[in-house]
Amino acid sequence: MQQIAKPRGQFISFEGGEGGGKTTQIKLLAEKLTALGIDVVQTREPGGSEAAEQLRKLLLTGDVAAWSPISEALLFAAGRADHLDKLILPKLAQGTWVLCDRFLDSTRAYQGVAGNVPQELITVIEKYVVAQNLPNRTYILDLDPEIGLGRANARMAEIKASQAHMAEDRFENMQMQFHLDLRQCYLDIAANEPARCSLINAEQSVAEIHADIWADAQQLLNQLAEKA
Secondary structure: OOOOOOOOOOOOEEEEEOOHHHHHHHHHHHHHHHHHOOOEEEEEOOOOOHHHHHHHHHHHOOOOOOOOOHHHHHHHHHHHHHHHHHHHHHHHHHEEEEEEEOOOHHHHHHHHHOOOOOOOHHHHHHHHOOOOOOOEEEEEEEEHHHHHHHHHHHHHHHHHHOOOOOOOOOHHOOOOHHHHHHHHHHHHHHOOOOOOOOEEOOOOHHHHOOOOOOHHHHHHHHHHHHOO
């Protein structure tokens, strides 16, 4: 008997500025999906594959001026290409849902708008690295940068106090205008790509944020069920 192939998994990315709670929300959504019997993998960028995790250490620690924006964009692109090849695409082909903490929109925001990398370069990077492999849904967690940085700084203080690992705080140390530009870029992305992006108020409680994300995810699940 011929084995029936599993439907392709869904690719969900989580975006936003610092302190929006992406990691927590990914965990909560993963728990809900797993309870429904859906295979889920949680991943992140930069990182997600062995080579990309090495690049993460270079990119997120140390001096805020360690890399030029163009250098950053190219390093992120290298990590993303490996991440797609080694983890994201194979898992999607197996029918697994991939929940990713940051993806191409972070390059658009952090290196593109806030870092002033030419849009032509960002477009070329997306064409050859991401191609047609856009997320099926992107949750953009939006909040006032002052609130987000306050949360992020509190988290970093705990990490540094525990000395568990080197704190990844490079972008959190950037000037406020950088973070304001980030927020505006994410708002523009959400407005320009409403079919893919869902803007979430991240100034709410953790439970309220999760409820908004889960309500949208249920709509996605219903759409998939109708197509099955």
